[in-house]
Amino acid sequence: MSSQIKKITKYRLFWPLVCLFAVLVVNLIRTPDFFNISINSNGVLYGYLIDIINRSSELIILAAGMTVCVASSAGTDISVGSVMAVTGAVTCFLLGTGDAYNMPYALAVLAGILAATACGAWNGFLVAKMKIQPMVATLILFTAGRGIAQLITGGNILYIKVKNFKYLGSVLPGVPLPTPIFVAVAVVILTSVLLKKSALGMYIQSVGINAKASRLIGLNSTLIIFLTYAFCGLCSGIAGTIATSRIYSIDANNVGLNMEMDAILAVALGGNSLAGGKFSLAGSVIGAITIQALSTSLYSMGVSADQLPVYKAIVVIIIVSLQSKEFKKFVKNISLKLKITGAGEKVTQ
Amino acid sequence: MIKSLRSKLSGNNFLLFVTIILFFVLYISGMVIFQDKGFGKPQVFLNLFISNAGLIIAAVGMTIVLITAGIDISIGSVIAMTCMLLAWMMEKKGMDAWLSIVIVLVVGVVFGLVQGFLVSYLNIQPFIVTLAGLFFARGMTAIISAEMITITNKTFLSIANAKIYIPFISTVTKKGKVIHPYIYPSVILAIAVLIIAFVILKYTKFGRSIYAVGGNEQSALLMGLNVRRIKLKVYALNGFLAALAGFAFALNSCGGFVEQARGFEMDAIASAVIGGTLLTGGVGNVIGSLFGVMIKGTIESIITFQGTLSSWWTKIAIAALLCIFIILQSIFASIKRKSK
Numbered sequence: 144m145s146s147q148i149k150k151i152t153k154y155r156l157f158w159p160l161v162c163l164f165a166v167l168v169v170n171l172i173r174t175p176d177f178f179n180i181s182i183n184s185n186g187v188l189y190g191y192l193i194d195i196i197n198r199s200s201e202l203i204i205l206a207a208g209m210t211v212c213v214a215s216s217a218g219t220d221i222s223v224g225s226v227m228a229v230t231g232a233v234t235c236f237l238l239g240t241g242d243a244y245n246m247p248y249a250l251a252v253l254a255g256i257l258a259a260t261a262c263g264a265w266n267g268f269l270v271a272k273m274k275i276q277p278m279v280a281t282l283i284l285f286t287a288g289r290g291i292a293q294l295i296t297g298g299n300i301l302y303i304k305v306k307n308f309k310y311l312g313s314v315l316p317g318v319p320l321p322t323p324i325f326v327a328v329a330v331v332i333l334t335s336v337l338l339k340k341s342a343l344g345m346y347i348q349s350v351g352i353n354a355k356a357s358r359l360i361g362l363n364s365t366l367i368i369f370l371t372y373a374f375c376g377l378c379s380g381i382a383g384t385i386a387t388s389r390i391y392s393i394d395a396n397n398v399g400l401n402m403e404m405d406a407i408l409a410v411a412l413g414g415n416s417l418a419g420g421k422f423s424l425a426g427s428v429i430g431a432i433t434i435q436a437l438s439t440s441l442y443s444m445g446v447s448a449d450q451l452p453v454y455k456a457i458v459v460i461i462i463v464s465l466q467s468k469e470f471k472k473f474v475k476n477i478s479l480k481l482k483i484t485g486a487g488e489k490v491t492q
Numbered sequence: 493m494i495k496s497l498r499s500k501l502s503g504n505n506f507l508l509f510v511t512i513i514l515f516f517v518l519y520i521s522g523m524v525i526f527q528d529k530g531f532g533k534p535q536v537f538l539n540l541f542i543s544n545a546g547l548i549i550a551a552v553g554m555t556i557v558l559i560t561a562g563i564d565i566s567i568g569s570v571i572a573m574t575c576m577l578l579a580w581m582m583e584k585k586g587m588d589a590w591l592s593i594v595i596v597l598v599v600g601v602v603f604g605l606v607q608g609f610l611v612s613y614l615n616i617q618p619f620i621v622t623l624a625g626l627f628f629a630r631g632m633t634a635i636i637s638a639e640m641i642t643i644t645n646k647t648f649l650s651i652a653n654a655k656i657y658i659p660f661i662s663t664v665t666k667k668g669k670v671i672h673p674y675i676y677p678s679v680i681l682a683i684a685v686l687i688i689a690f691v692i693l694k695y696t697k698f699g700r701s702i703y704a705v706g707g708n709e710q711s712a713l714l715m716g717l718n719v720r721r722i723k724l725k726v727y728a729l730n731g732f733l734a735a736l737a738g739f740a741f742a743l744n745s746c747g748g749f750v751e752q753a754r755g756f757e758m759d760a761i762a763s764a765v766i767g768g769t770l771l772t773g774g775v776g777n778v779i780g781s782l783f784g785v786m787i788k789g790t791i792e793s794i795i796t797f798q799g800t801l802s803s804w805w806t807k808i809a810i811a812a813l814l815c816i817f818i819i820l821q822s823i824f825a826s827i828k829r830k831s832k
Contacts, residue, residue, distance in 0.1 A: 219619065223570075273822045276771045278563070278619075279817065285758060287811030290804035298802055352602045417617050449638055449750055453631030456624040460610065488747055 199435030208378030217419030218277020225288020227399030230383030263376015312388030502599030552735030561773025566625030574738025597771030604731015
């Protein structure tokens with residue numbers, strides 16, 4: 144029995160899942176109709192659960208990108224929020240604010256995502272080729288990104304009037320689920336297929352564990368680190384496109400604000416080590432959903448958006464402390480002591 | 493002679509040298525371009541200190557944390573929390589100004605101690621701990637008060653607005669009036685913090701252990717240093733300095749609001765990096781960070797004097813500079829590696 148418990152607790156996703164579960168159970172107690180899902184007059188499913196998954200889509204996509212660059216280079220990309228703003232600015236600028244698009248929608252979105260990938264490639268160049276610490280390297284775009292986005296939009300908030308611009312961020316006509324969910328699922332599935340079906344996932348892990356050793360066995364660690372950052376940029380681009388579509392406008396100062404922080408937290412909550420190496424995409428996805436579930440449930444308890452960070456921080460610190468090695472050691476020592484005293488009692492009997 | 497000069501200018505000293513030269517080049521070109529608008533006035537130079545007093549204090553704290561190979565991204569939020577708490581205690585609770593100042597400094601130390609404990613004793617990455625700290629302090633600011641509070645406390649305002657005139661330097665206006673340039677108490681606070689930090693880092697045992705911990709934690713442990721204790725102290729010190737920066741900030745803004753000082757931590761990190769501090773730890777000094785702050789201030793005032801450039805150009809210019817310095821650092825690092 145106890146060996147079985149040990150096996151379960153050793154499973155990588157055990158703690159992240161427990162956390163998510165705990166958040167959901169607290170919700171169920173507070174709001175009994177938490178798991179209810181119904182159909183509204185437009186034929187769209189709605190309910191807390193749908194809302195959580197819908198709202199966490201961008202975060203899931205960002206977390207997927209963040210996971211691979213943490214895994215390959217032991218570093219975080221803090222520019223993702225700014226890159227989201229750049230993507231939105233490029234897309235909205237190309238589409239224009241008139242009654243019709245200035246250019247085909249798909250082309251503008253592609254350009255936005257390309258711009259984001261270029262931003263990621265720039266980060267990748269600095270980290271992989273110039274050997275600059277990831278945080279400093281991405282600090283450049285973190286600082287400049289919103290400036291560049293404002294430069295593109297001329298410092299204005301650009302509103303898109305054409306109706307079908309909203310489809311990506313809300314619902315497609317006739318489809319019962321919000322579109323962002325499909326995008327997030329597609330990104331996660333594509334990424335995991337890419338990482339699991341090719342050797343890429345293993346390469347990334349081996350570079351993350353020891354880049355030098357990987358180079359010696361013939362892996363092009365520079366290229367792999369570069370690719371992970373470019374991929375992270377691509378993910379920010381997709382997330383940025385969804386975020387702009389949600390509010391059908393680009394506000395360079397506020398799109399993706401603090402998203403980099405949430406994405407990093409999602410990776411950490413998913414049980415991934417920020418020191419690089421072994422990683423779990425599923426863990427990060429669970430982490431992202433946990434963060435969103437926490438936010439949604441706190442909102443439903445009447446906590447204002449400004450005060451939300453306090454509770455988020457407390458929960459995060461508790462979760463990360465529970466997952467820390469030192470804490471596990473501490474618990475182990477206590478249980479050992481208990482065992483010893485227990486054994487002692489048996490002997491005296 | 494040449495050899496000793498070369499060794500003095502090698503690597504990181506060279507970066508500091510480049511930073512200082514760059515500051516002068518920027519400032520002098522500002523003086524030349526905007527001569528008719530009075531860029532060369534001593535007051536304009538002193539305004540760099542007045543508007544950046546808080547950033548100087550924060551950058552000093554950040555530099556010390558970065559030297560230990562740690563990072564603290566919570567300081568922007570701590571500054572906001574400090575300003576709000578100060579304003580709330582004085583305005584809503586009618587507390588004494590001096591008592592309020594002491595309380596916020598204690599709060600800063602406690603905040604730093606908790607973060608330091610999580611970093612050093614639970615071995616959680618500093619980035620994650622202070623990220624949570626960032627969220628926590630920002631949220632607390634909103635919990636204290638969602639609305640902006642303006643400080644009207646007489647004692648506080650008299651400190652904030654006490655002009656300290658600088659003797660010996662003066663400009664004469666067209667009407668023949670002699671004007672001395674002035675600074676505010678926040679500048680004296682910032683300079684004092686800078687000097688004390690410089691002395692601590694350079695001449696005390698604690699300062700040397702900070703460099704040792706950042707240079708190589710394993711060897712620092714083997715040397716018999718209590719690495720955990722040192723880290724704890726550094727984070728507590730940084731919490732204190734963040735609260736002090738918040739106080740200096742409140743002296744400038746005379747109020748607290750939720751969005752205050754957002755992204756300030758990144759300004760502090762950028763200043764330290766431009767000043768030659770390495771994020772890998774073990775290398776850096778506060779003088780460099782001071783010049784990092786001054787360069788940022790100079791870019792801002794050049795953009796203000798220019799008049800037609802929009803504020804986002806500041807961000808882009810600073811990022812471009814940051815980029816140049818980072819690439820310079822990486823080139824020096826690779827030269828060093830090769831020469832070994």
